[in-house]
Structures are given as C-alpha cells and as structure tokens.
Amino acid sequence: MQTLKNIDSTDGEDIEEKIVERRTLTPANIDLDVQKDYKGKIVAKEESMGRDLFRIRDVSAPNLVNKFSLIQEILDNYVDVAIYCDFPGVAMRLVGDFEKSMGRDLFKIRKVWDPNLEEEFALIRATVDEYPYVAVYSEFPGVVMRPVGDFKNTVDYNYQALKGNVNISKLIQLGFTFSDEKGNFPTDGTGKYLVWQFNFRGFDLTKDVYASESIDLLKQSEIDFEKNNNVGIDLSRFGELLMSSGIVLNDEIRWVTFHGGYDFGYLLKVLTGRRLPDTLEEFLKLASVFFPVVYDIKYLMKFCDRVYGGLNKLAELLGVEMIDTCHQAGTRSLLACHAFMKMKDKFFNGSPEKYAGVLHGLVNEED
Structure with missing residues (x-):
C-alpha cells in the first residue's frame, strides 16, 4: 500500500x-x-x-445554483470549455425569398399551373437558344398493367408494357431543366437558377387506375392532386405550346433523360394527341422526329466504370448533390441534368454523341 x-x-x-x-x-x-x-x-x-x-x-432545477457556483470556482484555472447539445432535431424549414450561398436556395423551381402557362413558355422560348440541353423527368401513376401474350424478345415486351401503360394512364407532372454544354443554367433577375415544373389536371384518384406505391410516394412528396385538378394545366393546351416552344422538332436540342421511355411516351401522346404506335419501330421513328438527339443516362451507364443503380444511387456515386429529397419532377430533372454533365466529362471526354438516340430497355443488348 x-x-x-x-x-x-x-x-x-x-x-x-x-x-x-x-x-x-x-x-x-x-x-x-x-x-x-x-x-x-x-x-x-x-x-x-x-x-x-x-x-x-x-x-x-434543484441543484442548478449549486453547480453554477462550482463552475465559477474553477474558471480561473480551466479556461477551455467544450460544449455539445442534444435537441429534438430540425422540425421545420423556413420558406420564403431568402438567399444562401449554396444548395437548394441557388435554384428556383418555377411551378407552372394553368394561369401562368403562357408566361412560362415565353420565358422558355427566350432560354432555349442559349441553353440547348433539356433534362426531362415525368411523374405518372406508375406501372398499372403488364402485357400478356407472345413477344419477339425482351425489348418487344418492354415496349408493349410502355405503350399499354401510357395509353391508359395520365401524366401528372413534368420537369424541365435547361443548361448549356458546360452545365450552366439560366437565371432569373435575382440570380437564381431556373427549373420548370408543370402540373397537369386530369388524373382523378377516385376514377383512374394507378399503382398504389407510386401515388403514395407522390403524396409523401407533397404533390397536391386536388390543386392539380383545380388549377392544373390542360394537356392539349400544353401540347400546343410545347410544339411552338422551339424545343421539339429541333436537331439543335439535346434531350437528357434517365430510363426515358416513359418520359418520351407521355410527351409523344401529348404532342400528337394520339395513342402510341403499335410497334417499337414506329415509336422510335416518331420519337426521332420530335426529339432528334436524346441521351438516356441509364443507357450511357453501360459504358462507364463502377456506376450502377437508379438515379439517386448514380448521383451518390458521382458525388452529385441532391438539392431536395422530394420526389417531384422539377428537382428530379435537375438531378438528371447534374448527373449527365458529370458523366459526360468524366467518362466521355465531353462528347457522348456516338451513344445518342438510344432509350434504355428499348434496344437489344447486342446492338
């Protein structure tokens, strides 16, 4: 001892x-x-x-004064203080016209409804020449049917599934993100980057077919189906303005999509006012007229090392920041645009032209 x-x-x-x-x-x-x-x-x-x-x-509370007295006694000899606090977490987010240096507040999602549709298309027409890359993303009621019968191959099955679902369901929301070849975005008068999000009327939860998991996700992402039907855009009117916007039937425009068969299926249905063609060959021919240059990110991934998965996983692997986790068409089109620009420079030396014109799942693997 x-x-x-x-x-x-x-x-x-x-x-x-x-x-x-x-x-x-x-x-x-x-x-x-x-x-x-x-x-x-x-x-x-x-x-x-x-x-x-x-x-x-x-x-x-009972010993608070006593403990502060003890703290006062030691302050002269112990002047470095480490602090940490626990709290209930972030329970709310401010909304309004405030600026931050980075992240979601650098972007303005222009929410387009019937009353401001013509105004927004006028802005798009003024944008497209300088920003000819258009990333598109669509929100729809999900895959509600599977074709049955004899099919020539997987690609034929995929198209018949796409055709059947697009023909019997209705587009809910569409996102457009414009950029130039270097990934720069158009801005508004306040310096914010612009992304367009179109909200459509017509889909009725009480009457139309839908996949429950898809609609649940859209509800969680704060899509207001009642507002869509009250002040949403009529699809035929949207098609007319899209036709004269300068972004279709234009071989200077570079369309960007992620697994984009359904995106272009709904767009063709809107632009033509008709059901989709019976065969894949007819569909691809029609798509090439309205959208001469298309880059499908999911197809491009086949030629890139160590990238895989859906759009969120791809963004994570590429180090692309998600400005919002909400599953809405505007922010999803922005994420697709960011991912494409990163892939274009990292894997294709800025020139992926040889892989244009192919929609994932609608081409034979050996092609």
Whole structure:
C-alpha cells in the first residue's frame, strides 16, 4: 500500500500535509502524474483515460445554483470549455425569398399551373437558344398493367408494357431543366437558377387506375392532386405550346433523360394527341422526329466504370448533390441534368454523341 503525503509544490513551498488517496500499485496504474486540483489539493491522475476517471454531474432545477457556483470556482484555472447539445432535431424549414450561398436556395423551381402557362413558355422560348440541353423527368401513376401474350424478345415486351401503360394512364407532372454544354443554367433577375415544373389536371384518384406505391410516394412528396385538378394545366393546351416552344422538332436540342421511355411516351401522346404506335419501330421513328438527339443516362451507364443503380444511387456515386429529397419532377430533372454533365466529362471526354438516340430497355443488348 502507498500513501502520498508531504509533497512539495512546484515552487518549492510546503503545502498542507494531506492523505490524498490510498491505492494498490499494479502494472496498469503504476505510472502516475501528480498535480493540483482546483482547491489546491494534491491529486493522482492516471495517464490512461477511461470512463472511471470521469464523473458526469447531472444538473437539474434543484441543484442548478449549486453547480453554477462550482463552475465559477474553477474558471480561473480551466479556461477551455467544450460544449455539445442534444435537441429534438430540425422540425421545420423556413420558406420564403431568402438567399444562401449554396444548395437548394441557388435554384428556383418555377411551378407552372394553368394561369401562368403562357408566361412560362415565353420565358422558355427566350432560354432555349442559349441553353440547348433539356433534362426531362415525368411523374405518372406508375406501372398499372403488364402485357400478356407472345413477344419477339425482351425489348418487344418492354415496349408493349410502355405503350399499354401510357395509353391508359395520365401524366401528372413534368420537369424541365435547361443548361448549356458546360452545365450552366439560366437565371432569373435575382440570380437564381431556373427549373420548370408543370402540373397537369386530369388524373382523378377516385376514377383512374394507378399503382398504389407510386401515388403514395407522390403524396409523401407533397404533390397536391386536388390543386392539380383545380388549377392544373390542360394537356392539349400544353401540347400546343410545347410544339411552338422551339424545343421539339429541333436537331439543335439535346434531350437528357434517365430510363426515358416513359418520359418520351407521355410527351409523344401529348404532342400528337394520339395513342402510341403499335410497334417499337414506329415509336422510335416518331420519337426521332420530335426529339432528334436524346441521351438516356441509364443507357450511357453501360459504358462507364463502377456506376450502377437508379438515379439517386448514380448521383451518390458521382458525388452529385441532391438539392431536395422530394420526389417531384422539377428537382428530379435537375438531378438528371447534374448527373449527365458529370458523366459526360468524366467518362466521355465531353462528347457522348456516338451513344445518342438510344432509350434504355428499348434496344437489344447486342446492338
């Protein structure tokens, strides 16, 4: 057993004789360091750190004043303070016209309804020459039917499924993100980058067919189906304005999509006012007229190392920031645009032209 007593201070003066601690020496605690505590007593401090060396002083209303008195006593000798707090988390997000240096607030989602449709298309017509890349993303009621019968191959089956679903269901929302070849975006008068999100009327939860999981996701993403039917865009009117916008029937426009068969299926249905063609060959021929240059990111991924998965996973692998986790068409088109620009420069030296014109799932793998 060992007792510490009659220990001189560092300035050579004797201090009060006190027994500080009685300890059994072992290999684990033999290396001790002696120092003063805040009251001038001598304490033995182990070099190794462990939970038994610390005492958590729980502070509540009854002992609050006492604990603050103790804190005041030690402040002169212990001036470095580490702080950490626990709280219930972020329970709300401000909305309004405020700016931040990065992230979601650099972008403005222009939500397009029937009353502002013509105004927004006028802005698009003024944008398209300088920003000829158009990333598109559609929200629809999901896959509600599977074709049955004999099919020539998987591609034939895929198209028959696409055709059947597009023909019997209705487009809910469409997103457009415009950029130039370097990934720059158009801006408004406040300096925010612009993304367009079109909201359509016509889909009725009480009458139309839909896939429950798809509609549940859209509800969670705050798509207001009642508002869509009250002030949403008539699809035939949208088709007329889209036809004269300068972004279709234009071989200077580069369309960007992710697994885009359904995106262009719904667009062709809107533009022609007709059901989709019976055969894949007719569909692809029609698509090439309205959308001469198309890049399908999902198809491009076949030629890239170590990228896989859906759009969210691809963005993660490429280090592309998601400005919003909501599953709405505007932000999804923006994410597709970001991912494409990153892939174009990283894997294709800025020139993926040889892979244009192919929609994933609608081409034979050997082609």
